[in-house]
Amino acid sequence: MRKLTGIDATFLYMETNDTPMHISSLMICEPTREGENAYEALKSQIVDRLHEIPAFHRKLMQTPFYIDHPVWVETDVVDLDYHIKHARLPNPGNLEQLRMVVQGLHSLVLDRSRPLWQFYIIEGIEDPAFKLKKGSFALYTKCHHACLDGGGGISAMDILSDTEPTPRKPQPKSEIRFASENPGFFELIGSAYGKFVQQQVNNVVALPALSKALGNVVKNTFEDSEGLMKSLRPAPKTRFNVRIQKQRAFAANSISLKETIAVAKATGTSVNDVALSICGGALRRYLEGHKELPDRSLVAAVPVSLRELGDKGAGNQVASMSCEIGTEISDPIKRLKAVNKNSARAKKQMAAIKDIFPTDYSYFGAPIIVSAMAQLASRTDIVNAMPASLNVAISNVPGPRKPVYFAGSKVLTYFPVSIATHSCALNITLQSYVDRLDFGLVACKVAVPDVQDIADLIVDEFAILQRAVKALSKDAKPKPKKRVDA
Numbered sequence: 001m002r003k004l005t006g007i008d009a010t011f012l013y014m015e016t017n018d019t020p021m022h023i024s025s026l027m028i029c030e031p032t033r034e035g036e037n038a039y040e041a042l043k044s045q046i047v048d049r050l051h052e053i054p055a056f057h058r059k060l061m062q063t064p065f066y067i068d069h070p071v072w073v074e075t076d077v078v079d080l081d082y083h084i085k086h087a088r089l090p091n092p093g094n095l096e097q098l099r100m101v102v103q104g105l106h107s108l109v110l111d112r113s114r115p116l117w118q119f120y121i122i123e124g125i126e127d128p129a130f131k132l133k134k135g136s137f138a139l140y141t142k143c144h145h146a147c148l149d150g151g152g153g154i155s156a157m158d159i160l161s162d163t164e165p166t167p168r169k170p171q172p173k174s175e176i177r178f179a180s181e182n183p184g185f186f187e188l189i190g191s192a193y194g195k196f197v198q199q200q201v202n203n204v205v206a207l208p209a210l211s212k213a214l215g216n217v218v219k220n221t222f223e224d225s226e227g228l229m230k231s232l233r234p235a236p237k238t239r240f241n242v243r244i245q246k247q248r249a250f251a252a253n254s255i256s257l258k259e260t261i262a263v264a265k266a267t268g269t270s271v272n273d274v275a276l277s278i279c280g281g282a283l284r285r286y287l288e289g290h291k292e293l294p295d296r297s298l299v300a301a302v303p304v305s306l307r308e309l310g311d312k313g314a315g316n317q318v319a320s321m322s323c324e325i326g327t328e329i330s331d332p333i334k335r336l337k338a339v340n341k342n343s344a345r346a347k348k349q350m351a352a353i354k355d356i357f358p359t360d361y362s363y364f365g366a367p368i369i370v371s372a373m374a375q376l377a378s379r380t381d382i383v384n385a386m387p388a389s390l391n392v393a394i395s396n397v398p399g400p401r402k403p404v405y406f407a408g409s410k411v412l413t414y415f416p417v418s419i420a421t422h423s424c425a426l427n428i429t430l431q432s433y434v435d436r437l438d439f440g441l442v443a444c445k446v447a448v449p450d451v452q453d454i455a456d457l458i459v460d461e462f463a464i465l466q467r468a469v470k471a472l473s474k475d476a477k478p479k480p481k482k483r484v485d486a
Contacts, residue, residue, distance in 0.1 A: 001183050002058075002072045003191060004146060006361035007318075009069040011145040012060075013370035014421070016378040018246045020109045022116070023153055024142040024417035025431075026102055026252065026440065028125060029409040030133045032165040038137045039086045039121045041407035045160065045167055046119070050078060052159045055147040059115050063188045066367040071191070073183065075115060082111075085120045093126035095252075099452070102140055103250040106417055106442065116144035130412070139406060145419065149318050150397040150429075151305055161404040161411070234387035236294035238287065240425045241388040243381060244444035251441040251455035252415045255462045257432055263462075266469050267333070269340045272396050275437070276300060276343065277336040278465060279394055279428055280325030282457035287327070297324040298391040301424065302343075304350055321346040322390055332465040333472060383422045392426045393418070399431040399438075415440040426451070428458075 004012070015021040031038065050056050058072040089097045101122060110116045122138040130136075141157075148156060162168070183191075235241070257271075264271050280298065287293040304319045324342045326335035377383050397416060404411050414433035417440050420426065425447040430439045439458055443451040 001061075001187075001191070004069045004072065006069065006366070008146045009366070010370060012070065013367060014374045015109060016374055017109060018244060018378050019374070019419075019421055020107065021146070021419060022106075022110055022142045022144045023148070023150065023419060024106060024140060025153070025157070026098075026250075026413070026415040026417055027139045027141075027406070027411045028130065028132070028136065028413045029139055029406055029411050030136040031409045032405070033408055038123060038135065038407065038409060039084070041409075042119070042121060042139070043080055043084045045407045046084065047080065048168060049159055053156050055143065055152075055156065056083075056115055056117055058147075060112055061183070061188075062367070063191075067189075067364055068191075068362060069366060071183070071188070078115060082114060083118050085118065087120055087122045089122060089124035089126075091124075091126070093124040095127045095129065098122065098125065098127075098138055099250050099252070102138075102417065103248045103442075103445070105140060106142070106250060107246055107248045110142065110144055116147050118142050132412075137409070139411075140417075142417075149305075150303070150395065150416070151318075154397065154399060157404070158400070161406050163402055163404060165405050165408050165410070167405065167407055235299040235389060235391050236296050237388050238294065238298065238391050239290070239292060239447050240391050241383075241423045242425055242444070242447055243377065243383040243422050244420055244425050245446045247445035248420065249443045249445040249449055249451040250417060251443075251452040252413075252439065253455040253459050254413065254436050254438050255459055257435050257437050259466065260437055260462070263466060263469050266473060267336055267340075269336055270343075271437075272302075273336060273340045273343055274462075274465070275396055275430055276302070276323065276325050276394060277332070277339045278458055278461040279392075280327045280329075280335055280339060281332060281461035281464070282454050283325070283392065284327040284330070285457050285461070286454050293327065296328060298327045299323070299389070300325045300392050300394040301390045302346070303393075303395045304347075319350065321350045325392075325394070332461070332468045336465065377422045386423070388423060390424060392428065393421075393424055395427070395429040397429060397431045399433045401432070401434060403434055414438050418442050420444050426454075428454075 011021045029038075054072075057075055057078050059075045060070045061073045062070050087101065089101065105120060110118065118141075120140040122140060123135075125132060125136045125138055143153060143156070260271050260274050263269075264274050267274075269277075279300070283298055284293060300323050301320045302323050304321055323339070323346045326338045326342075329335040329338055395416075395418065399414055411433075413436070414431055415438045416429040416431045418427040418429040420442050425444040427442045428439065429442075430437050432438075439455060441451050441455050448454070
């Protein structure tokens with residue numbers, strides 16, 4: 001038995017039928033051996049390695065009377081016929097059809113009576129744009145955010161995948177049996193009250209660190225009054241700041257990681273700055289095209305990992321910082337420099353509180369109270385009437401730098417598929433994979449039906465930024481002196 005932390009449990013409480021809280025990925029794979037059944041091969045490989053990923057054989061158990069967060073317990077059966085599904089695209093099997101399938105699957109919540117994950121093998125991918133081998137397929141994965149964050153998801157995929165075409169020897173079975181757990185009433189009650197007491201002790205122990213962090217925040221505030229004013233004012237209201245509905249829209253596109261690093265190096269910025277900047281440029285043009293561009297910059301929520309180096313554990317270890325992304329600036333170089341400055345300011349504030357950022361909380365009746373707040377947001381228009389603290393979520397997840405294989409099939413793309421929420425109807429997540437930056441965009445289909453336009457504009461904005469950097473480099477070179485003959 002393992003109790004969920006406060007931040008893990010919050011993803012459960014925030015979930016309604018309109019706001020699924022699972023994180024996903026979409027990988028397009030091509031086989032290294034023709035004629036192999038991708039579904040059966042991958043199913044066998046997961047069976048072989050399932051015990052290595054605790055989140056894949058645990059299910060939820062509520063505490064009595066919902067007085068505290070749920071606990072994870074070992075399940076007695078993992079039904080792979082439920083957890084690993086099979087689908088096939090109709091002819092011609094193009095990328096647009098794949099997007100339609102994924103956004104439909106992404107709208108469905110996971111069954112909480114089972115371990116909170118599912119894989120879909122989608123065959124029939126024949127889009128000429130990918131020039132794929134016969135038998136290529138897509139792998140769509142989903143796992144509840146209460147189980148794993150982005151870093152934990154990458155670690156799980158590292159376990160299930162291989163770094164070479166030959167996988168570990170499979171051990172095919174139709175189901176896996178584990179030693180089930182069934183903690184009793186008094187054990188759960190005792191654990192809950194023990195957690196309440198421990199939380200108060202932790203609060204007292206944390207007081208010196210809290211005092212130091214507040215001092216750092218005050219110091220940073222006096223040193224940067226402009227940053228204080230920006231942080232206090234609400235974000236401009238846009239079509240992204242609405243109560244969302246169930247249907248999802250999904251979009252994908254990619255740019256070169258090598259070229260992105262080159263732009264960052266040439267401008268004295270970071271890869272993350274470049275990504276935020278081109279997203280800002282794309283959103284500027286998108287909203288401008290709809291005649292909805294605000295005078296002030298949009299604000300992005302940018303997740304920050306709290307994981308220590310080498311930590312591959314499950315559970316959420318993430319915070320979030322707010323960063324203006326320069327949508328009020330038309331010039332790509334000026335926008336990038338502004339984003340770099342805004343990002344540095346946000347990182348400085350985050351560094352001041354990172355060590356005390358709350359990843360856990362516990363109070364009497366939390367499941368009922370927080371879930372009620374989520375239901376209020378889903379069933380009323382209160383979100384539409386409230387000021388916006390941010391406009392869009394933009395996340396950068398480091399992925400594998402070498403090709404990976406699933407059951408002998410090579411992964412060509414690794415698109416993330418994340419979460420849209422009330423008042424943040426658009427989520428842009430990018431993940432590095434080998435020499436690519438794969439962008440996956442998820443949105444409320446009602447608020448942003450044309451989300452693929454934004455994905456295409458991101459690629460276009462990167463090309464514009466590259467040309468501007470190249471022109472800047474030429475102008476910066478000293479011109480040769482003219483020879484003056486005597």
